[in-house]
Amino acid sequence: MAAVPPAAVTDALCTAVHRARAAAPDLRWSAPDRWHVTLAFLGPVPDERRGDLDARLARVARRHGPIAVETVGGGHFGDRVLWTAVRPGSAAVRPGALVALAAGVRRAVERAGAAAGADDRPLRAHLTLARVPDRGHRALGPLVELLRADVEPLPWTVDRLVLMRSIDSGPGAAPVYREQASWPLTGR
Incomplete structure (x- = not known):
């Protein structure tokens, strides 16, 4: 389950991460059409569920109503994943x-029996930009500094839930994500 940024944001983010990409061509950079905020992981969902x-x-x-957010800056998880943050975009946002x-x-997802195991981790809203290749390690701090300098706040609205399907593309290849369904956020 995901929140997907609009094309205007992914286009602007592509431009903003240019220096970081140029400084680290050895990383596996995520294609912009794969950028999303993961809200929950699902296991296989049988047709009857x-x-x-x-x-x-x-x-x-x-x-839930639409939520104003912004994509900004950068960070990393360990020495393997480089990301840009997604945070509340307005003081008016609850x-x-x-x-x-x-x-x-x-x-x-859990009540429908579709969870991919227990996930008690708090949400750390982000878009994964790049991963260090398998078995590799890299100091990501300098790249984070570039992202913090270059990725200025890019406002957008989370206005729908998106059910994504991850399709394995083979050894060493990034999975392909396909939208299966979506639901507009219409609450207040």
């Missing part, structure tokens, strides 16, 4: 709105 899952996700979407949305999605 799909209707229940869809109904639960539709209820979550009706309980604190924790994106976290509450993710919690609702996770509950719906």
Whole structure:
């Protein structure tokens, strides 16, 4: 389950990360059409569970309204993943709105029997920009500094939940993500 930034944001972000990409061509850079905020991980969903899952996700979407966010700066997870942050984009946004949305999605997924195992980690909203190749290690600090200098706030609105399917592309290749369904956030 994901929140997907609009094309205008991914286009601007492509420009903003240019220096970091040029400084680290050895990383596996994610294609912009793969950028998304993961709200929950799903396991395989049997056909007989799909209707229940869809109904639960539709209820979550009706309980949450659109959320103003912004993509900004950069960070890393260990020495393997480089990302840009997604944070509340306005003082008018209810604190924790994106976290509450993710919690609702996770509950719906678990109750539908579609969770990919227990996921108690707090939401760290981000877009994964690059990964260090398998078995590699790299000091990502200098790249984070470039991202912090170059990725100025890019505002956007999380206005729908997106069910993504990850399709294995073979050894060493990045998976392909396909949108399976989406639900507009229509609550207040």
